[in-house]
Amino acid sequence: MAYRCQSCYERGHNTRTCPRITERAQRNFDERLADRQARGEDPKEDPTLNYYAEQVGERTGVNPLTGAKHKKTGTEQRRCSYCKYVHGSWCEEGLGHTRRTCKELQADIAKDRVVNGRYRRKVLARMKADGIGPGMLVRVRKSGWGEDAKYTTNLVHGINWGEISFWSKGSHNILRAKELSATGATKCIPLPQMEILRDGDTENSITFGAWWSLQKDTLHIQCLATAPTASMAPPADWFDGQCCHMETHFSKRKA
Secondary structure, three states: OEEEEEOOOEEEOOOOOHHHHHHHHHHHHHHHHHHHOOOOHHHHHHHHHHHHHHHHHHHHHEEEOOOOOOOOOOOHHOHHHHHHHOOOOOOOOOOOOHHHHHHHHHHHHHHHHHHHHHHHHHHHHHHHHHOOOOOOEEEEEEEEEHHHHHEEEEEEEEOOOHOHHHHHHHHOOEEEEEEEOOOEEEEEOEEEEOOOOOOOOOOOOOOOOOEEOOOOOOOEEEEEEOOOOOOOOOOOOOOOOOOOHHHHHHHHOOO
């Protein structure tokens, strides 16, 4: 099936080669040129006319004002999608490179990795202080409410370290727990509530796991016994701050 143009919705071409867009650009140029000539002004000194001429040149290959051939390929015509998102679609910062080689994107990612590394250190320190980790016993509400509520006892046996991230502060898939029953069902639960200040934030705090805390009056999850966590250690590169959640965040920053 032939492509459908997103501008005129006809098949057989795309917006880059759409004849209607080319005709509109040519019409804008012709009308502006006629107006400048009627006024006796130098067309080449009109910024708007030069802009229209560049539009026509991009679509036809020749700038109608200067007669210069327009290159349709090459790095000078590339415009970085990240720079367009940050600075605007027609920004000068985005010319001459792609997202893959964008130095500004690389610098922003590196800066946020440092922030995420500091954040993870705070979380780990709180987990050790509260005895949260493998070996912890928790009671999880399985069904019902109030006096009819039914609970299961679960042993925390692992941690999804990658889920602990500045970019996924409310993740419910951090602690891996196994039900101490005949079925031995497994589940993932969030971290308990933790008052951890965000980087550079002196007022707001991050509350992990709105479902539970280390207190006994929780509704969904209750801590029955903490774990010996003094020697608990994350992967060697965990403090580097790299994580899939940050990659997803930046992948959406494009125009």
